[in-house]
Amino acid sequence: MRYARIPDQTIRRLPLYLRALFLMAEQGQTEVSSKDLSEHVGVHAWQVRKDFSFFGEFGRPGVGYQVSWLTDQIKTILRLDSEKKAVLVGVGNLGAAVLSFSGFNKYNLTIIAAFDADVNKIGQTVGGVEIRDVACLDSVGELNATLAVITVPGQVAQAVVDPLVNVGIRGILNFTSCRLIVPDQIRVTNIDIGMDLASLPYYI
Amino acid sequence: MRYARIPDQTIRRLPLYLRALFLMAEQGQTEVSSKDLSEHVGVHAWQVRKDFSFFGEFGRPGVGYQVSWLTDQIKTILRLDSEKKAVLVGVGNLGAAVLSFSGFNKYNLTIIAAFDADVNKIGQTVGGVEIRDVACLDSVGELNATLAVITVPGQVAQAVVDPLVNVGIRGILNFTSCRLIVPDQIRVTNIDIGMDLASLPYYI
DNA sequence: GAAAGTTTGTGAATGTGAACACAAGTGCAA
DNA sequence: TTGCACTTGTGTTCACATTCACAAACTTTC
Numbered sequence: 001m002r003y004a005r006i007p008d009q010t011i012r013r014l015p016l017y018l019r020a021l022f023l024m025a026e027q028g029q030t031e032v033s034s035k036d037l038s039e040h041v042g043v044h045a046w047q048v049r050k051d052f053s054f055f056g057e058f059g060r061p062g063v064g065y066q067v068s069w070l071t072d073q074i075k076t077i078l079r080l081d082s083e084k085k086a087v088l089v090g091v092g093n094l095g096a097a098v099l100s101f102s103g104f105n106k107y108n109l110t111i112i113a114a115f116d117a118d119v120n121k122i123g124q125t126v127g128g129v130e131i132r133d134v135a136c137l138d139s140v141g142e143l144n145a146t147l148a149v150i151t152v153p154g155q156v157a158q159a160v161v162d163p164l165v166n167v168g169i170r171g172i173l174n175f176t177s178c179r180l181i182v183p184d185q186i187r188v189t190n191i192d193i194g195m196d197l198a199s200l201p202y203y204i
Numbered sequence: 205m206r207y208a209r210i211p212d213q214t215i216r217r218l219p220l221y222l223r224a225l226f227l228m229a230e231q232g233q234t235e236v237s238s239k240d241l242s243e244h245v246g247v248h249a250w251q252v253r254k255d256f257s258f259f260g261e262f263g264r265p266g267v268g269y270q271v272s273w274l275t276d277q278i279k280t281i282l283r284l285d286s287e288k289k290a291v292l293v294g295v296g297n298l299g300a301a302v303l304s305f306s307g308f309n310k311y312n313l314t315i316i317a318a319f320d321a322d323v324n325k326i327g328q329t330v331g332g333v334e335i336r337d338v339a340c341l342d343s344v345g346e347l348n349a350t351l352a353v354i355t356v357p358g359q360v361a362q363a364v365v366d367p368l369v370n371v372g373i374r375g376i377l378n379f380t381s382c383r384l385i386v387p388d389q390i391r392v393t394n395i396d397i398g399m400d401l402a403s404l405p406y407y408i
Numbered sequence: 409g410a411a412a413g414t415t416t417g418t419g420a421a422t423g424t425g426a427a428c429a430c431a432a433g434t435g436c437a438a
Numbered sequence: 439t440t441g442c443a444c445t446t447g448t449g450t451t452c453a454c455a456t457t458c459a460c461a462a463a464c465t466t467t468c
Contacts, residue, residue: 237444237446238445238446250447253445254447257447257448261447262446263446263447264445265444265445265446265447266443266444267445268444268445
């Protein structure tokens with residue numbers, strides 16, 4: 001596999017390709033053209049080919065790409081070839097929604113633990129994951145989790161992130177509207193529902 | 205106000221500036237420098253100034269920007285100066301989370317109705333919004349709503365979007381992982397939690 | 409096996425946004 | 439008033455991403 005510098009935007013599209021490939025595999029499709037794939041994802045065919053070209057030659061001219069092999073390649077690129085463990089902090093409506101989302105296993109992602117401050121929730125199970133006391137966040141270290149999903153109220157976001165960073169969490173999906181302060185090598189992806197809704201009126 | 209072509213990325217940052225400004229106003233701050241603002245939002249100071257420069261001259265050299273006036277300007281640019289009505293379809297965990305989110309009013313956004321297919325939920329109230337029968341989606345027309353939030357299971361997403369488009373919805377916040385097919389003039393913003401989590405391992 | 413029809417891979421052109429550097433405006437203190 | 443510290447606005451440069459165009463590789467058909 002070639003290792004040129006990969007555009008960020010390309011990486012962002014790879015999971016979309018992957019999802020389309022899963023769908024095609026389910027339908028028994030074994031080969032797919034860039035045109036096919038592009039229509040599923042909503043980009044242009046040459047965009048698909050250009051994206052793949054950063055990694056090497058995946059397809060055969062006149063034929064297309066082999067679904068299973070392409071799937072494996074993208075999984076490898078995204079480091080989804082081995083299981084990645086995640087923890088979730090804050091089991092409100094939003095946290096429960098994420099826990100109940102069953103689509104993660106395909107991507108080798110598993111939420112292995114959830115934490116909340118509410119004593120009434122501790123011990124209960126949501127989406128097959130038992131809720132633990134947020135005071136025991138340190139125990140995450142023993143679980144070998146590398147990812148964290150933060151769905152707590154904004155005021156306590158930084159307070160739960162600090163211990164997570166200390167016990168080895170490397171990537172954070174932040175649903176609060178607060179900017180998290182973390183060391184440089186920690187990756188944070190912010191999802192801010194309010195901001196997304198607020199920018200809609202401009203375009204209509 | 206000047207009307208050059210505004211970069212998309214600039215528009216995406218404006219709501220972030222707005223939120224920071226709300227925070228500052230609450231703390232009684234009346235003036236703010238680009239440096240100040242940039243630290244709250246997590247961008248560089250020149251990025252803030254450059255963004256504003258697309259619209260005209262908002263600040264005074266040596267002093268900074270007047271919080272209240274800047275707030276109004278950004279609201280106007282984003283078309284948040286008049287109330288925008290939104291409906292939500294699909295009151296599962298995720299839908300309930302959005303309904304319970306109280307931060308929208310600051311942006312003049314109001315969720316005026318929610319819809320679900322579950323007869324047990326219809327008639328109940330979540331976040332101050334009554335849940336109606338999804339079969340009555342047509343009634344949205346009378347409500348003068350322009351925005352919609354889609355938090356239904358992916359399989360029925362397109363089925364609820366089609367009638368919404370017919371009754372005048374112009375902007376859609378789509379939480380399903382399905383690509384929605386809508387007329388060109390309808391704006392769709394996709395939020396895909398699974399994809400965001402799946403791209404994290406690459407960076408860690 | 410030759411011709412026609414597909415589809416890939418990629419160099420080059422175009423477009424867009426980030427980053428920089430600095431002139432010019434403002435407030436303040438002496 | 440003068441000098442200094444501070445801040446804005448923006449022309450320019452640079453980096454990255456999209457778009458195009460087309461040669462090369464492959465399949466199918468006759």
